[in-house]
Amino acid sequence: MDSHPAGEVRPPIHLLASESDMVASLALQTEHRFPVVAAMLLEEIERAELHEADTLPETAVTIGSQVDFVDEKTSQLRIAELVMPAMANIAEGRISILTPMGAALYGLTAGQSIDWPDLDGNERRIRILRVRQPSGAEPPAAA
Template sequence: MTQPKKNHRKPKIVVGDVDYKRLTDLAAAAQERFPEVAEELQSEMDRAHVVQAGTVPAKVVQMGSTVEFRSDSAQQRRVTLVFPGEADIAENRISILTPIGAALIGLSTGQSITWTALNGRQHALTVVSVEQPALAVPGSLPG
């Protein structure tokens, strides 16, 4: 008897146009130094549904979002997704240029994704909650 195959299709993701532009530029700039992560980030941007920055739902992980997620090891973590220069693991600020950072961008509360760590091991995570930064992008508030 064969085991059913797991569905490895990635979930649909949403990215604001401002993040999309910055992240595709970052992926291109990082291609020489961090080719694997740069390619993964570009792949995520290629499959993203891009919307106007002010219309990204609050439950979607964006740059600057604080995300609580549960990993396949049943560990729950709370991190803030940031650009490389702002990363500080001691402060739970993870770079978008890490495999887990690239995996988180654009996910919504309740979505799960499988991602590959730098050591080649596959992991899964599920987004439990998303909080947007206190300072909103100008023009993103209803009004």
Template sequence: MTKVSPARSKPRIKMTADDHERLSRLAASAMDRAPEVASFLSDELDRVQIVRGGTAEGDFARMGSRVDFRDNSTGRMQSVTLVYPGDADIAQGKVSILTPIGAALIGLSKGQSIDWATRTGEIRRLTVLEVREAALA
């Protein structure tokens, strides 16, 4: 288990203006109850390329997206939907943006990789395999 800071540079990420605004408020309000994840999310928000418009074209992970990714440390593949904390349900694959994995995935496109720290401090690397819009319910 590696417990050092990621040395690799972070990939460029994209985000809609709406997601950026909402997630900025969420990160600020979560600083007292989940400071490490809120700080990581804030750092991610500071480096995004804002894509103008309500519905942006492109295959980058945004709120409501279904993201297939591989944990490069274990080779395990997963598929999750990025959601706000109140909608999280791990049994249904709905992962809160205020979890380390949710904050790591936001804004990534197919083929991009990022290092992230688990709740135990272990540094892992994931690679996005596919991004899909969630089916409307």
């Protein structure tokens, strides 16, 4: 089931091949508890361009990325780290991949926007301003 309006063009997304397998497994394991988010994640993984670590755009949101983004409805700037569910703590800015916002951020790159439902099912447009990779995961500098 496509959970997005007909005709809506979603931005291309870029994922690490190894990480996408792990996230797809997680989505399948939690489908009974989080059916909407699991479906969103699986749909996004299916349409993603998969990369190895050395070809992934350095501004792509992966697990562990810190993301600066704007909720365009409220103009609120948020800074969050995308994490696996066990590491999530909204008060500390760690958003689970198994939330609508986490699924929306996953695979986007700096400068992109996407319309995504919030926890209440209302469409929100979020725009990625900046992505910082986890320490030690920076892509090698071009020689």
